[in-house]
Amino acid sequence: MARTVIIEEHGGPEVFKIVDREVGDPGPGELRIRHEAAGLNFIDVYQRTGLYPMKLPAALGMEASGVVEAVGEGVTHLKEGDRAAYAAQPPGAYCEARVMPAAQVCKLPDEIDFDTGAAMMLQGLTTQYLFHRTTPIAKGDTVLFHAAAGGVGLIACQWAKSEGIRLIGTAGTDEKCQLALDHGADACINYREGDWAARVQELTDGKGVHVVMDAVGKDTFEGSLSSLRPLGMMISFGNASGPVPPFNIGELGAKGSLKITRPTLFTHIADHATCQEMAAMLFDKVVSGDVKIRIDQRFALEDVAEAHRTLEARKTTGSTVFTL
Known part of the structure; x- marks a missing residue:
């Protein structure tokens, strides 16, 4: 028993x-x-x-x-x-x-x-497929990772650092942002303080990131799309704030021929x-x-x-x- x-x-x-x-x-x-x-x-x-x-x-x-x-x-x-x-x-x-x-x-x-x-x-296996099995990510590329102080996030911060990938994180408090930075994030944005998507653009000189890794879902979806550079990849792999609502697929074209995927481990x-x-x-x-x-x-x-x-x-x- x-x-x-x-x-x-x-x-x-x-x-x-x-x-x-x-x-x-x-x-x-x-x-x-x-x-x-x-x-x-x-x-x-x-x-x-x-x-x-x-x-x-x-x-x-x-x-x-x-x-x-x-x-x-x-x-x-x-x-x-x-x-x-x-x-x-x-x-x-x-x-x-x-x-x-x-x-x-x-x-x-x-x-x-x-x-x-x-x-x-x-x-850890989630992090592995995000970085190695979903879309090509090269040394020097920039990734935006939401909830960077969570379980997957802290692994992702270190994983990116070990492979020469620039990781910009988001978190809900300054303490959590510091935790992400301590684990290898190049920058971390407190999403409760101002327009975090605009801050991503600032940190990338207006170019946007190559890949967004988003397990938050509803609350971050629109901002995540706006954070991508043309031809960028949105990986939506969770729903911590609730499911992503239906959206017009035409937005992907209007924002720069973006790609989106919803994988599962x-x-x-x-x-x-x-x-x-x-x-x-x-x-x-x-x-x-x-x-x-x-x-x-x-x-x-x-x-x-x-x-x-x-x-x-x-x-x-x-x-x-x-x-x-």
């Missing part, structure tokens, strides 16, 4: 329940993992609220780390006793142990502790080999010290509602984990 966080209806943090669930044995292509820590991400909020509808009742959580207890037939990249971490579907990481598909579970290097492993997978990691390659690059960045995973919040599993309230209020910085 394993304590597991579930929801039986969509709604606010009050809908969470903790139940005991039987874990069972892995079937073909599966493994059983005993968790040491699990990560908290905005996708968990979207699933809880019903923005991303789920078949109910459902367990939540998309990433965790722990020790493999058993593997099913056909699983060759992991074995019993291996340290492992993952960001993967289906949800269910908010638990002490689970049986799950093995393909997106990755062997965790000994140099990376379990808390870091749980905090880095979804956000789980498309990128659906192929087993690709997922493992992406994880290997992420692990190399962390082990080398180019990227340090900052964990600023830790919660016990029974405090899951408080954790979600804190995240939704944008009171978090860096990554957040549940300790198990």
Whole structure:
């Protein structure tokens, strides 16, 4: 049996329940993992609220780390006793142990502790696809990154710095802006103070940025388009302020033949080999010290509602984990 966080209806943090669930044995292509820590991400909020509808009742959580207890037939990249971490579907990481598909579970290097492993997978693999699998970004290019002091943001600041990419961040307080700067951002704009899109133009001598990486959504969408140079790429990869409303696609032409995409991590990691390659690059960045995973919040599993309230209020910085 394993304590597991579930929801039986969509709604606010009050809908969470903790139940005991039987874990069972892995079937073909599966493994059983005993968790040491699990990560908290905005996708968990979207699933809880019903923005991303789920078949109910459902367990939540998309990433965790722990020790493999058993593997099913056909699983060759992991074995019993291996340290492992993952960001993967289906949800269910908010638990002490689970049986799950093995393909997106990755062997965790000994140099990376379990808390870091749980905090880095979804956000780190997201950063990897943003910089390497979405649109070409060359050394010297300029990227605008919203919520630069969040979990993905702080990884992105360091990632950009390690590859010679200029990153302009935005954040909601001067303290958060300083945090982004401390992690490698070349500049960071407090979006609560004046016209941040105009400030982006100032910082780029009126040219605009090559790429915008925007997980905020509704509140930043128009300004993000206005921050791009002609032929620039808008990567809208989240909805922290709410979904982007419908817009006239003709605006892309009027603003300079812009491009836009709405990727998801789980498309990128659906192929087993690709997922493992992406994880290997992420692990190399962390082990080398180019990227340090900052964990600023830790919660016990029974405090899951408080954790979600804190995240939704944008009171978090860096990554957040549940300790198990």
